[in-house]
Amino acid sequence: MNEWIRVCRADEIEEEDLLRWDHGDHSYAIYNTKKGFYATDGYCTHEKQHLEEGLVIGMTVECPLHQGRFDIATGKALSPPVCENLKTYPIILKDGSVYIQLGN
């Protein structure tokens, strides 16, 4: 089922910032960028480090542990030591809230 699940109010995530969102046994990172809202897996693909304390720089997020960078929109690994992409998830805004689709 590709249902939309409410994450939070849009104004709970400051611009150029991200929010950790845990759901079930999985953790996600929800971003508010100048180009809109995006979602990726919460943990870096290098080691088990959550991106919640990471730095959002334009459309990239920098991991706080070894400063590997990912493209927020595509999840693509952009700089060492990360080489495995992050999984991304569809996001929509509706009535001032952020919704994520976890299916597939």
Ligand code: FES
């Ligand atoms: S844990 Fe993220 S770059 Fe190493």
